Amino acid sequence: MRKKVQAQAKARSSVAIGVAKSNLVTDPKHWRLAPRDRPKIMRSGLPTRLCTLFALSSLVNAFYIPGFSIKSYVENEPIPVQVNKVYSDRSQLQYAYYDLPFVCLPTGKKHAGYASGRSISLNLGEVLRGDRIMTSDYDVAMGQDQECQYLCSHRADRQGIKRAKELIEEGYVAEWIVDNLPGATSFVTVDRKHKYYAAGFKIGYKESSPVKGKQNYYINNHVTLVLRYRQAPGRAGRNGGKVIVGFEVYPKSIEAAHRDSTGCPQDLRSDVDGMEMYIAPNTTRLASKYPSSSYLPEEDDTDDGSTLTIPYSYSVYFREDDSIEWSKRWSLYFNNQEDSNVIHWAAIVNSLLICSLLTVIVAMVINRTYKQVHGREASGDDGKLLPKRRKPGNGTKSPRLREKAPAGLLEQKNEVQNEDDWSSDEEFVEDVTGWKQLHGDIFRPPPYAGYLAPLIGSGMQLVFMATGVLILSCFGILNPSFRGGFVSVGVALFVFAGIISGYFSSRLYKTFGGKNWRNNTLMTALLFPGLLFITIFILNLFVWAQASSTAIPFGTLVGLIAMMLLIQLPLVYIGSWYGFHQSHAYEQPTKTSSIRRQIPEQAWYTQSIYASLTAGFIPFAVVFIELLFVFRSLWQDKSGYYYVFGFLSIISLVGILTVVEVTIVATYIMLCQENYNWWWQSVFIGGGSSFWIFLYCIVFYYTKLKIHGFISGLLFFSYSFLACSVYGLLTGTVGFLTAYAFVRRIYGSIKAD
Numbered sequence: 001m002r003k004k005v006q007a008q009a010k011a012r013s014s015v016a017i018g019v020a021k022s023n024l025v026t027d028p029k030h031w032r033l034a035p036r037d038r039p040k041i042m043r044s045g046l047p048t049r050l051c052t053l054f055a056l057s058s059l060v061n062a063f064y065i066p067g068f069s070i071k072s073y074v075e076n077e078p079i080p081v082q083v084n085k086v087y088s089d090r091s092q093l094q095y096a097y098y099d100l101p102f103v104c105l106p107t108g109k110k111h112a113g114y115a116s117g118r119s120i121s122l123n124l125g126e127v128l129r130g131d132r133i134m135t136s137d138y139d140v141a142m143g144q145d146q147e148c149q150y151l152c153s154h155r156a157d158r159q160g161i162k163r164a165k166e167l168i169e170e171g172y173v174a175e176w177i178v179d180n181l182p183g184a185t186s187f188v189t190v191d192r193k194h195k196y197y198a199a200g201f202k203i204g205y206k207e208s209s210p211v212k213g214k215q216n217y218y219i220n221n222h223v224t225l226v227l228r229y230r231q232a233p234g235r236a237g238r239n240g241g242k243v244i245v246g247f248e249v250y251p252k253s254i255e256a257a258h259r260d261s262t263g264c265p266q267d268l269r270s271d272v273d274g275m276e277m278y279i280a281p282n283t284t285r286l287a288s289k290y291p292s293s294s295y296l297p298e299e300d301d302t303d304d305g306s307t308l309t310i311p312y313s314y315s316v317y318f319r320e321d322d323s324i325e326w327s328k329r330w331s332l333y334f335n336n337q338e339d340s341n342v343i344h345w346a347a348i349v350n351s352l353l354i355c356s357l358l359t360v361i362v363a364m365v366i367n368r369t370y371k372q373v374h375g376r377e378a379s380g381d382d383g384k385l386l387p388k389r390r391k392p393g394n395g396t397k398s399p400r401l402r403e404k405a406p407a408g409l410l411e412q413k414n415e416v417q418n419e420d421d422w423s424s425d426e427e428f429v430e431d432v433t434g435w436k437q438l439h440g441d442i443f444r445p446p447p448y449a450g451y452l453a454p455l456i457g458s459g460m461q462l463v464f465m466a467t468g469v470l471i472l473s474c475f476g477i478l479n480p481s482f483r484g485g486f487v488s489v490g491v492a493l494f495v496f497a498g499i500i501s502g503y504f505s506s507r508l509y510k511t512f513g514g515k516n517w518r519n520n521t522l523m524t525a526l527l528f529p530g531l532l533f534i535t536i537f538i539l540n541l542f543v544w545a546q547a548s549s550t551a552i553p554f555g556t557l558v559g560l561i562a563m564m565l566l567i568q569l570p571l572v573y574i575g576s577w578y579g580f581h582q583s584h585a586y587e588q589p590t591k592t593s594s595i596r597r598q599i600p601e602q603a604w605y606t607q608s609i610y611a612s613l614t615a616g617f618i619p620f621a622v623v624f625i626e627l628l629f630v631f632r633s634l635w636q637d638k639s640g641y642y643y644v645f646g647f648l649s650i651i652s653l654v655g656i657l658t659v660v661e662v663t664i665v666a667t668y669i670m671l672c673q674e675n676y677n678w679w680w681q682s683v684f685i686g687g688g689s690s691f692w693i694f695l696y697c698i699v700f701y702y703t704k705l706k707i708h709g710f711i712s713g714l715l716f717f718s719y720s721f722l723a724c725s726v727y728g729l730l731t732g733t734v735g736f737l738t739a740y741a742f743v744r745r746i747y748g749s750i751k752a753d
Contacts, residue, residue, distance in 0.1 A: 070326060071179055072232035072241030073142040078112035079227070079244070081138040082120060082177040084131055085549050086203060088170045089638055089705075092712040093548040096132035097174060100167075101160035102219065102277075104152035104312050107137055124491060124559075125484025130550040133177065138314060140178070140225065142242060146316040150263035155307040156277075164204065164277045165217045173200030176249065178227065180481055183249035184333065197332040199641075201249040204277070218274035220251035222265065223314045228321040245324040246332070256311050264313050279306050330481055334643045344647040347625035351654040354622050358661035365668050369746050435671035435746070440593030442671075442747055446679035449512040451527075453520060455683070457505025457572075458528035459733025464497040465490055466730060470652060473645040480641045491563075498525065498568040502575025503583075510585040517580040525572040528729065529564055532722065539718050542711055550715075589748035599675050606673050608681055615666045616688020619658045619731065623689075624696060626651045631700050635707075635716070656734055659686050663735040664742050671743075678739055686735015690728030694720060 073079060083097040098105060098117070106117030112135075120133040137151060156164070176183040184197035204219045228246030231237040253274030254265045265272070324332075446452060469490050472478045478485045505524040506517050514520060536552070543551040604610060626648060633642035666685045667678055697720040701707065707716060 070232065070236070070243060072236040072243050073229075074240050074242070075143045077142045079140045079142055079178060080112035080114055081136050081140055081225075082133050083136045084133045084175040084177055084182075086167065086172045086174045087130070087200070087638055088167075088172045089636060090170045090707055090712075091172075091709060092550065092707065092715040093543065093546055093709075094130040094550045095167075095172075095547070096134075096549045097176075098132075098134055099547065099549070100163070102154065102156040102164045102310060104137070104154050106134065107152075109137060111135065111137060111139055123484045123488045124556070125487030125489075127484070127556050128487050128552060129484055130548070131484065132549045136176075138225075140227070140316050142229070143318050144316070145318060146314075148262075148264035148268060148313055148315055151312040151314060153263065153309050153311045155309050157305075157307050158279055158303050161277045161279055161308055164219055168204040168206055168217050168219070168277075172203055174203050175200045178225075178247045179244040180483075181244065181247040181329065182333070183225070183247050186248050195332065196334075197246075197248075199333060201251045203251075204253065205274075217277045218253040219277050219310060220253050221275045221310055221312050222252045222254050222268070224250040224252070225314060225316045226250065227316070227318050228324065229318060230320060230322050230324065230326070233326065243326045245321060245326055245329040254311075254313075256309060259311065263311055268315065275310060277308070279308050330479070330641075333480065333641050343625065344629075344644060348647070348650055348654070350625065351622040351651055351658070354618060355654050355658050355661070358618070358658060358665070362661045362664050365665060369668075369749075434674065435668070436750060437674060438597065438671060438676045439590040439747055439750065441597045441676040442678075442743060443588040443590060444592050444596070444676065445512040446677065448680075449509070450514065450520065450523065452679060452683070453505045453509040453512065453514070454523040454527045455729065456508055456733055456736055457501035457503075457524040459729045459736075460504045461494050461497040461501040462726060462730040463733060464500055465493040466652075468493045470645065470649045474649050480643065495563055495568045496571065498571035499575035501525075502572035502577075503579035504575075505572075506576035506579035507583050507585065510580050510583075511588075517576055521573050521576040524576065525564075525569045529568070532726075533560065533564070535718070535722060539715060542714060546711055586744075589744060590750075597674075597676070599677070600673070602673055602675055606670055606675065608684060611666055611670070611681065612684040612688040613691060614688075615662045615685045616690070617692055618662050619655050619689040620692035620696070622658050623651055623655045624692075627693065627696065628700075631697070631704075635700070636704055655689075656731070659689070659731050659734050660738045662686075663738040667739045667742055678743065679736070682736045682739030683732040684735075686738070687728035687730075687732030689731060690724040693727065694724040697724070 226248040232241035
């Protein structure tokens with residue numbers, strides 16, 4: 001009965017092994033069919049008719065550089081097989097492969113020149129993303145097929161079996177690496193025309209027992225490694241060198257019985273019973289534990305010395321494949337963009353429409369402001385603010401420019417007699433109302449200016465970092481083959497941008513009238529990075545308790561602190577010194593009056609929170625479609641790779657332009673309401689879209705993800721909040737710079753008496 005039930009589950013692995021052994025492995029009819037919800041593979045090229053619309057369309061698919069040097073192998077040359085970690089789409093916790101209590105531990109023997117169990121040097125990004133790459137005991141040599149090779153027999157106790165069941169239940173997959181390529185599970189599209197990879201392979205599976213109705217768990221203790229190769233380019237190829245262009249892993253569960261003298265299964269192709277992760281309960285101990293109960297539990301997790309021996313073995317097959325260029329060997333790992341390209345272009349069109357509408361509104365604002373300011377110059381007023389004389393009954397005057405009322409009949413007669421003169425002057429003497437009345441208060445330093453300047457400085461760091469990462473990604477320097485490169489380069493750019501941060505922060509601080517520039521330097525260097533580090537450290541304590549490789553090692557934390565104090569802080573100090581002592585404060589076009597002007601009662605929609613949320617929704621509407629693909633890659637389908645950085649760059653550029661235009665419109669509306677507290681408001685308006693993005697994260701979590709567990713949920717919401725905070729500070733800085741430039745421009749065009 002068990003064989004009948006398991007036949008369907010084993011057929012997939014058995015066919016894979018048989019196909020790998022034969023030359024039919026390259027035949028598409030033997031590839032595994034993909035689920036309907038799997039995306040198709042990415043095709044290169046873009047619709048020609050759309051390429052002419054965008055100057056940056058040549059970077060839409062963002063070509064990549066798969067490596068800085070090609071590694072070639074000659075016949076019989078050993079190829080190292082590295083093991084990394086296990087991860088799941090249902091959990092944010094990852095675990096190092098060799099930390100699992102049910103796998104073969106490294107023996108320390110040398111393979112391909114390296115002792116097994118040796119840790120591979122990792123960059124900062126790899127450490128932060130939870131990688132723990134180590135050499136293994138798998139013997140693989142170029143061109144040498146091995147039908148079966150025994151690895152080891154591992155004895156797992158009850159706790160190890162329980163742990164294996166938990167990981168199988170949560171759908172964990174293992175990541176192995178050969179020649180910098182992650183071991184992949186092979187799929188084909190529904191129409192069987194295209195093949196693509198999903199990084200990683202299942203460590204086991206579960207199925208229901210038709211007899212007892214419970215779930216049985218099986219470990220994949222045999223793997224078939226299929227390495228695809230072709231002749232190496234250039235001189236290495238002429239000398240017999242070969243390069244690896246594909247690494248596929250086909251796992252299978254095989255029972256411990258029916259094995260030959262070497263430890264290998266006697267039959268690898270047939271459907272056999274799987275290696276069930278089950279140890280019979282200790283009935284004697286349970287009976288003594290529950291003496292008055294007629295029912296004894298079938299699961300026993302108490303460690304009593306009982307173990308289950310799990311034999312591990314593997315097969316290796318090499319298949320020549322000239323259809324894959326070495327420079328394009330990563331293409332199969334990318335999600336198919338044939339269908340999603342349409343969505344990407346729809347997102348771009350949507351963003352351009354929104355941005356175009358805002359551009360028209362901004363043009364109207366600028367045109368109206370220009371007419372108000374320069375309309376008088378043609379009449380000879382030289383752009384000065386002059387009080388307007390009014391006819392009787394024409395309404396009240398502005399509070400600050402109100403003239404004394406007529407005292408008697410004589411003055412009234414004079415007013416009537418000069419009515420004709422008034423009509424001749426009416427066309428060029430302008431009423432001073434709205435934003436022009438704020439010329440004496442518009443550049444008054446804001447409250448908490450000592451916090452605003454450091455935040456704007458840190459925002460400039462983020463702008464520099466994001467711009468650099470996107471540019472390097474579009475030109476292919478940062479790509480999935482550079483594992484951890486995005487985080488490593490991003491952190492490096494942020495640290496070295498400290499000199500930019502210090503310069504802008506100190507110069508703005510000087511403009512606000514600050515004197516203690518050293519205190520501002522410390523605030524700039526430590527405020528935002530310090531808050532970020534403290535939050536990550538607290539989250540790391542929870543992950544440490546789970547023994548997860550996602551936890552940042554203590555040495556890495558010390559290194560981050562040293563980087564912040566020994567590199568970033570001196571750079572911020574240099575930039576601050578230059579900005580404060582060698583540069584002038586920003587010159588304001590108008591003088592600030594000694595008496596603060598009273599702000600009239602504001603409409604509800606111009607208040608800070610409403611204005612920020614309303615204005616922030618527009619940039620969110622520009623980027624939310626592309627965010628869906630980013631979220632899928634980060635949270636939902638970790639076996640895939642997001643690599644359409646050309647689309648992301650275009651959307652980001654349009655999104656920033658939208659933030660600029662929204663800030664101009666919102667600032668103009670606020671000034672027309674005679675509200676001069678625009679400093680902080682411009683930051684909130686620019687960063688308002690971060691609120692909607694975080695709300696989008698919450699909706700995505702409850703509607704798309706299957707993450708469960710307190711720690712995984714905590715990590716998701718915490719890291720989402722941190723990412724939205726970083727994004728909010730970046731766009732808030734853009735909003736501040738935009739508002740500052742806009743205000744300086746319009747008030748620099750007028751002259752106040």
